[in-house]
Amino acid sequence: MVKRRLSAATIAAQAGGYIDQASGGVVPPIQPSTTFVRDRAYVPHASGNIYARDDSDTVRVAENILAQLDAAKVALLFPSGMAAIAAVFRALPTGATVLLQAQIYWGTTKWVREFCSRRGMVLVEADLSKPENMDKLCASHEPDLVFIETPSNPWLRSTDIAHAANKVHDVGGRLVVDATAATPILTRVLDFGADIVMHSATKGLNGHSDVLAGVLATNTPESPHWQAILTDRHDAGAIIGSFEAWLLIRSLRTLHLRVERMSKNAQKVAEYLQGHPNVEEVFYPGLIDFEGHNTAKLQMKGGYGSLLSFCIKGDRSNALRILGKLDLFHRATSLGGVESLVEHRYTIEPNTGIPENLLRLSVGIEDIDDLIADLGQALV
Numbered sequence: 418m419v420k421r422r423l424s425a426a427t428i429a430a431q432a433g434g435y436i437d438q439a440s441g442g443v444v445p446p447i448q449p450s451t452t453f454v455r456d457r458a459y460v461p462h463a464s465g466n467i468y469a470r471d472d473s474d475t476v477r478v479a480e481n482i483l484a485q486l487d488a489a490k491v492a493l494l495f496p497s498g499m500a501a502i503a504a505v506f507r508a509l510p511t512g513a514t515v516l517l518q519a520q521i522y523w524g525t526t527k528w529v530r531e532f533c534s535r536r537g538m539v540l541v542e543a544d545l546s547k548p549e550n551m552d553k554l555c556a557s558h559e560p561d562l563v564f565i566e567t568p569s570n571p572w573l574r575s576t577d578i579a580h581a582a583n584k585v586h587d588v589g590g591r592l593v594v595d596a597t598a599a600t601p602i603l604t605r606v607l608d609f610g611a612d613i614v615m616h617s618a619t620k621g622l623n624g625h626s627d628v629l630a631g632v633l634a635t636n637t638p639e640s641p642h643w644q645a646i647l648t649d650r651h652d653a654g655a656i657i658g659s660f661e662a663w664l665l666i667r668s669l670r671t672l673h674l675r676v677e678r679m680s681k682n683a684q685k686v687a688e689y690l691q692g693h694p695n696v697e698e699v700f701y702p703g704l705i706d707f708e709g710h711n712t713a714k715l716q717m718k719g720g721y722g723s724l725l726s727f728c729i730k731g732d733r734s735n736a737l738r739i740l741g742k743l744d745l746f747h748r749a750t751s752l753g754g755v756e757s758l759v760e761h762r763y764t765i766e767p768n769t770g771i772p773e774n775l776l777r778l779s780v781g782i783e784d785i786d787d788l789i790a791d792l793g794q795a796l797v
């Protein structure tokens with residue numbers, strides 16, 4: 418009998434089917450030990466457990482759940498999303514060619530630029546959400562690695578993952594997708610042919626604004642690139658602590674409910690803002706007339722995520738005035754948490770192409786009428 422592939426919702430709710438073998442507990446214990454004993458013949462007491470920088474039980478359980486959620490063979494946890502991204506690039510050979518999607522999370526762009534220049538890598542940045550750019554640049558540069566973010570932060574551009582994978586594979590390269598804003602509930606990125614999916618687990622995966630973490634997952638663990646990532650994490654020590662891994666395991670159990678609710682709320686907020694006279698433009702992949710909606714619809718199932726941006730009519734001072742009047746949206750960075758957040762990205766990253774009148778929202782799981790009433794009183 419062919420075993421039915423479980424949906425991400427079932428995997429999340431049941432912590433990947435985990436039952437503690439020692440106690441029968443349905444919740445995994447925390448194993449905080451940094452070192453593990455060997456017997457008198459010097460054989461490790463538990464195979465695989467030697468030192469917590471190499472591996473540990475709680476981290477392994479979390480990685481197992483994360484791999485299942487993305488329908489991947491393996492997943493690796495890192496102490497932040499940036500640590501996961503850094504491992505992807507550090508594992509490339511010196512002199513490699515990289516194609517990077519333009520106007521994505523600024524922290525990624527900044528770090529990749531500096532790293533590539535230090536390591537003698539060729540870096541090409543372009544709007545890869547446009548398929549013609551992907552075609553042209555893959556053919557002309559034959560990149561070793563293409564890195565895209567979909568939907569992108571803060572522009573919410575959607576890139577066709579299957580199309581990108583075909584183009585990159587045609588020239589022998591690898592496709593890595595930052596799917597932080599989608600989560601595996603909305604998009605199982607590897608199903609579309611990507612080689613590695615990356616998430617900042619600090620965001621929707623953990624969703625409670627109390628853990629920093631990053632994850633990479635793949636279905637080709639035997640590839641030299643993945644093996645180099647594995648060695649890099651092991652040797653350079655970018656490992657997450659047991660307590661963070663355990664908190665993440667706990668949070669993942671409600672991932673599907675949170676993502677569902679946030680997506681529903683964000684869709685309603687986007688539609689409300691679109692019809693508001695003081696709003697110039699709304700960026701949200703769930704809006705049918707938004708560029709990239711058809712691509713998003715193809716690869717996002719059950720909603721379009723918690724992240725949206727909008728430009729208000731007026732200038733920077735108008736944007737800051739509205740942001741200052743909000744009562745429920747916390748003025749704070751980040752996204753994917755249960756509480757709604759608002760951010761003026763221009764203040765954080767001026768002169769990077771973000772308009773001064775743009776506000777970015779991360780829509781939480783609160784009551785939608787309360788959220789819309791708050792936006793309404795601030796937008797007058």
Ligand code: PLP
Binds near residue numbers: 616
């Ligand atoms: N990728 C995206 C899309 C992000 O928004 C962020 C952080 O905001 C990161 C990666 C980096 O993740 P972390 O903050 O966990 O290092």
